[in-house]
Amino acid sequence: MKWLATAVAIGVGLIVLADFFFAFPLLDALGFVFKEWTILLTAFALLLGLVNLALVHLDRLARRAEPGAGYSALVLLTALTVLLIGLFLGASSDALAWVFDYLYVPLHGAFFALVAFFLATAAYRALRARSIETTLMLVAALVVFIGQAPLLGALNEAKEWVLRVPGVAGVRGILLGVALGTIATGLRLLIGMDRPYSE
Amino acid sequence: MSDLIGVWTGAILTLLVFSYLLGDTPLFRIAQAIFVGVAVGYAATIAIQVVLIERLALPLLQNSLGNWHLFIPLVLGLLLFAKLRAQWAPLGNLPIAFLFGVGSALAIGGALSGALLPQLGATVVPLTTLDNLLLVVGTLGAFLSFRFVTLPQRPAGRVIEAAARGWGYVGRWFVLVAFGAIFAATAVSRVSILINRVYFLLHDWLQVVK
Numbered sequence: 001m002k003w004l005a006t007a008v009a010i011g012v013g014l015i016v017l018a019d020f021f022f023a024f025p026l027l028d029a030l031g032f033v034f035k036e037w038t039i040l041l042t043a044f045a046l047l048l049g050l051v052n053l054a055l056v057h058l059d060r061l062a063r064r065a066e067p068g069a070g071y072s073a074l075v076l077l078t079a080l081t082v083l084l085i086g087l088f089l090g091a092s093s094d095a096l097a098w099v100f101d102y103l104y105v106p107l108h109g110a111f112f113a114l115v116a117f118f119l120a121t122a123a124y125r126a127l128r129a130r131s132i133e134t135t136l137m138l139v140a141a142l143v144v145f146i147g148q149a150p151l152l153g154a155l156n157e158a159k160e161w162v163l164r165v166p167g168v169a170g171v172r173g174i175l176l177g178v179a180l181g182t183i184a185t186g187l188r189l190l191i192g193m194d195r196p197y198s199e
Numbered sequence: 200m201s202d203l204i205g206v207w208t209g210a211i212l213t214l215l216v217f218s219y220l221l222g223d224t225p226l227f228r229i230a231q232a233i234f235v236g237v238a239v240g241y242a243a244t245i246a247i248q249v250v251l252i253e254r255l256a257l258p259l260l261q262n263s264l265g266n267w268h269l270f271i272p273l274v275l276g277l278l279l280f281a282k283l284r285a286q287w288a289p290l291g292n293l294p295i296a297f298l299f300g301v302g303s304a305l306a307i308g309g310a311l312s313g314a315l316l317p318q319l320g321a322t323v324v325p326l327t328t329l330d331n332l333l334l335v336v337g338t339l340g341a342f343l344s345f346r347f348v349t350l351p352q353r354p355a356g357r358v359i360e361a362a363a364r365g366w367g368y369v370g371r372w373f374v375l376v377a378f379g380a381i382f383a384a385t386a387v388s389r390v391s392i393l394i395n396r397v398y399f400l401l402h403d404w405l406q407v408v409k
Contacts (some may be wrong), residue, residue, distance in 0.1 A: 044275075082239075098205060101205060114207045169334050170375070
């Protein structure tokens with residue numbers, strides 16, 4: 001069975017990769033079909049993850065003594081309600097739009113807004129570390145942060161320079177490393193050196 | 200009416216989340232549980248309605264012979280659920296292998312055309328200004344600062360090793376400035392969202408500001 005999984009990963013991967021570089025009708029058709037199947041399998045994988053999440057919470061509910069069982073019940077109840085609204089009234093229904101606008105958006109916004117306080121705490125801790133590296137990082141952060149406000153023209157120009165020259169250079173170096181790492185990892189999978197799917 | 204209930208619901212949920220500023224309270228946990236539930240329910244709805252029904256079930260029900268190839272992802276997708284039980288889990292390796300195969304090919308193509316080649320192209324600039332010089336030195340230095348290999352200890356290897364290490368050390372400063380800029384950009388976006396939430400509370404809910 002392991003050899004079949006390896007053969008599928010290598011075969012399918014090489015066809016999609018070849019489709020990326022060459023324009024042959026057969027390769028184009030196969031590449032298109034494989035990408036379409038990938039979308040469907042990703043949806044199945046998402047459902048698998050959600051089923052697993054539901055099972056974990058049901059298990060916690062079954063053992064009522066465990067702290068947090070009430071929160072698990074709330075997770076399951078909310079998820080089931082939203083799912084039933086979506087399935088019976090449709091993904092583009094007013095009811096699901098209401099859920100998105102008045103439940104999801106406020107919660108999502110509030111959770112992300114909360115990060116602002118943690119970032120302020122992190123900046124304060126970095127300031128207290130008093131090393132050259134953290135000072136440099138904080139100075140760059142302050143220049144970019146204050147430079148956003150139209151208060152001082154010179155600071156605005158400094159912000160533009162920090163973003164355009166050292167900021168771009170740093171991010172570009174990281175991106176080059178990430179791209180090379182991605183290619184190396186992908187190639188290891190495509191030649192069968194790494195087989196995480198048969199573990 | 201539904202808008203009024205919506206605004207009240209949104210405002211109460213926002214306050215529940217902000218209760219975390221006082222500590223890890225049960226009110227925050229309730230908001231957390233509702234958020235996870237809503238996100239899970241919404242994601243499941245989109246996956247089932249938009250992908251599995253529209254792109255798989257309907258084409259198969261309408262013309263199963265013409266769309267016979269869709270039976271393959273259907274079977275592979277069902278095999279994925281074998282992962283839920285330990286003794287059936289190996290059956291789920293086949294769809295996982297398929298996803299890894301296509302995923303790695305797309306990742307290689309994306310990394311080449313979306314990151315490596317455009318970024319290298321943008322780094323090749325005439326070294327006529329100080330900014331361009333800093334850009335090239337900084338980019339290569341930042342790249343070298345993530346180097347975790349050592350060359351063979353021959354004389355030439357040692358010289359290259361020392362040069363790469365020195366250049367990488369300079370590049371580390373550029374990486375730190377980039378981290379600072381990313382930190383500031385993240386802080387700005389989060390503060391904007393915080394202002395939006397406070398405005399929602401004061402304008403939409405309490406109606407004390409215009």
